[in-house]
Amino acid sequence: MMSMGRAFRVTLFGSSHGPEVGATLEGVPAGTPLDLARVQQALDRRRPVGRRLATKRQEEDRLVIDSGLQEGCADGTVIRGHVANQDVRRGPYEQMRDTPRPGHADYPARVRYGATADLSGGGIFSGRMTVGLVFAGAVAAQMLEPQGIQVASFTRAIGSREGQVRDSMTLDEVREGSSRNEVGCPDAEAAQAMEADIEAARREGDSLGGIVETLATGLPVGLGEPFFDGLEGELAHALFAIPAVKAIEFGAGFRAARMRGSEHNDPFFYDGEKVRTRTNHSGGILGGLATGMPLVFRVAVKPTSSIAKSQETVDLSRHEGARLVVTGRHDPCIVPRSVVVVECVTAAVLLDLMMRGGFYP
Numbered sequence: 001m002m003s004m005g006r007a008f009r010v011t012l013f014g015s016s017h018g019p020e021v022g023a024t025l026e027g028v029p030a031g032t033p034l035d036l037a038r039v040q041q042a043l044d045r046r047r048p049v050g051r052r053l054a055t056k057r058q059e060e061d062r063l064v065i066d067s068g069l070q071e072g073c074a075d076g077t078v079i080r081g082h083v084a085n086q087d088v089r090r091g092p093y094e095q096m097r098d099t100p101r102p103g104h105a106d107y108p109a110r111v112r113y114g115a116t117a118d119l120s121g122g123g124i125f126s127g128r129m130t131v132g133l134v135f136a137g138a139v140a141a142q143m144l145e146p147q148g149i150q151v152a153s154f155t156r157a158i159g160s161r162e163g164q165v166r167d168s169m170t171l172d173e174v175r176e177g178s179s180r181n182e183v184g185c186p187d188a189e190a191a192q193a194m195e196a197d198i199e200a201a202r203r204e205g206d207s208l209g210g211i212v213e214t215l216a217t218g219l220p221v222g223l224g225e226p227f228f229d230g231l232e233g234e235l236a237h238a239l240f241a242i243p244a245v246k247a248i249e250f251g252a253g254f255r256a257a258r259m260r261g262s263e264h265n266d267p268f269f270y271d272g273e274k275v276r277t278r279t280n281h282s283g284g285i286l287g288g289l290a291t292g293m294p295l296v297f298r299v300a301v302k303p304t305s306s307i308a309k310s311q312e313t314v315d316l317s318r319h320e321g322a323r324l325v326v327t328g329r330h331d332p333c334i335v336p337r338s339v340v341v342v343e344c345v346t347a348a349v350l351l352d353l354m355m356r357g358g359f360y361p
């Protein structure tokens with residue numbers, strides 16, 4: 001299924017080299033005001049243009065709303081939004097039809113869908129499909145804001161470089177700091193080193209992965225549905241749809257396995273009328289429900305699979321081994337462009353859970 005969410009339902013359509021990519025959004029109440037300029041800003045953050053370190057594919061990504069809006073407000077029907085694919089070059093993909101790229105979806109997709117499926121540019125497995133996710137999430141973020149919920153994602157690490165980000169940093173500081181460099185990391189010094197590492201990897205015909213961290217504040221205590229549809233399950237389900245996301249950890253994550261209960265437990269205290277915790281190893285989630293502390297999680301993004309180095313693969317028509325040098329235009333590191341995608345997917349999941357749990361007016 002190309003859909004996520006139950007109350008706020010997002011369905012993706014299009015493909016990398018088809019005419020368009022986008023999403024339909026269901027569940028936005030009639031009369032909800034939507035600022036399309038802000039949605040466009042989010043789409044612009046996803047674009048490679050202006051980023052020295054990204055793919056040379058140049059897409060304008062101008063959002064067109066096909067239905068569901070009247071005079072700046074949702075009309076209660078399905079909202080359909082798309083952007084056109086303009087800079088399509090099929091040539092490099094024709095050459096690779098029979099020689100699947102190691103690390104990309106080419107091989108299993110070809111076995112599953114057959115040789116006639118349009119997998120040019122990655123087809124539906126392309127990072128371009130995240131346009132629809134950003135559109136949906138940027139709408140969701142606007143709907144969450146009046147409820148006091150804010151989401152901010154940033155680059156925590158690229159390759160072996162890790163940014164130092166104080167726990168006390170506010171969402172606004174994180175946003176401001178990460179908007180100052182191409183990699184989206186609030187630690188300016190680390191960001192410089194990351195940029196240099198990406199550039200070096202690109203020169204070597206190679207690529208780098210990294211970690212995107214997300215903070216969300218203002219979640220009502222108890223947000224999340226019991227058991228299977230808790231906050232962790234719903235977020236993981238949606239975030240793993242983002243191409244190249246390979247792992248997720250909430251709060252202390254894998255470190256929790258090496259801690260003692262006395263160390264890992266977050267002690268409660270009264271902060272005025274509010275119950276808070278002294279530490280936040282839980283990442284703001286207990287039993288799948290929001291504790292009211294900031295939601296904190298990290299996703300691992302793998303290094304871009306399409307690299308310019310010669311790699312071992314197979315020739316599916318000749319049934320023999322082959323070598324492949326991937327041509328075409330690819331990001332040497334997907335992490336900086338994934339930041340806004342992770343942020344938007346988080347907003348879409350939180351809005352859906354707000355609606356399902358009766359927290360959304």
Ligand SMILES: Cc1cc2nc3c(=O)[nH]c(=O)nc-3n(C[C@H](O)[C@H](O)[C@H](O)COP(=O)(O)O)c2cc1C
Nearest residue numbers: 104105125126127243244245305306330331334337
């Ligand atoms: C914003 C974005 C851009 C991407 N750009 C590329 C790219 O230029 N080249 C590439 O090989 N993979 C790119 N990917 C990742 C692939 O789409 C992904 O690795 C592939 O579909 C296989 O899926 P998997 O890595 O989740 O297993 C991108 C992903 C995102 C989120």
